[in-house]
Amino acid sequence: MQRAIVESERAALRHRHRAVMEPTEQIVIPPQIHHAMIEHARFCYPEEACGLIAMDEAGELRMVYATTNVDRSRVRFTVAPREHYGAIKHAERQGWTVAGSFHSHPESAAFPSGRDIAGALDPEWLYFIVGLGDEMPDVRAFRIRDYRVVEVAHREAS
Numbered sequence: 001m002q003r004a005i006v007e008s009e010r011a012a013l014r015h016r017h018r019a020v021m022e023p024t025e026q027i028v029i030p031p032q033i034h035h036a037m038i039e040h041a042r043f044c045y046p047e048e049a050c051g052l053i054a055m056d057e058a059g060e061l062r063m064v065y066a067t068t069n070v071d072r073s074r075v076r077f078t079v080a081p082r083e084h085y086g087a088i089k090h091a092e093r094q095g096w097t098v099a100g101s102f103h104s105h106p107e108s109a110a111f112p113s114g115r116d117i118a119g120a121l122d123p124e125w126l127y128f129i130v131g132l133g134d135e136m137p138d139v140r141a142f143r144i145r146d147y148r149v150v151e152v153a154h155r156e157a158s
C-alpha cells in the first residue's frame, strides 16, 4: 500500500509540470460552496472527503453535495452510490446538472494524483480538489482529458 501511494505521488509530480491553464474557461466559486468543500474536507480528515457539484445552464455553480466516502480511505474515494443518485435527482428538480466532483487530499496539495488522473474518464467533468497539505486549505479546479490535466482558472465570488 505504501508503495502504491509513493507511485501515485510520483505520477502526480510528473503530471504537475504538464498542467496547463485553460485560457477560455473561468469558474466562479460562490463563497458558500468554497466554504462547504473545505469544511467537509476538514470534517472527514484524516480520510479523503468527497462530494458532487451541481451547475445551472449558465455554468454557474449552484450546489455542493457533501457525500460519504464509502472507501473510508486516506488515499482514494468513492461517492456513496445512493447519495450520488440523490444528488442527481435533487439537481434535476432544480434544473441543474451534476457536472463535477470534489475530493480532498488530506496531506497533500490540491493537484490530481496519479490515481485521480488514471480514474478520470469524463472530459467534461469538473474536478475540484481541496488540498489540506499546506497551512491554508487550497481549492483548485481541473479538467482531465486523455490523462492531461488542465487547470481551470477560478476565483471566489465576493
Ligand SMILES: [Zn+2]
Residues within 6 Å of the ligand: 103, 104, 105, 111, 112, 113, 116, 129
Ligand atoms: Zn485525489
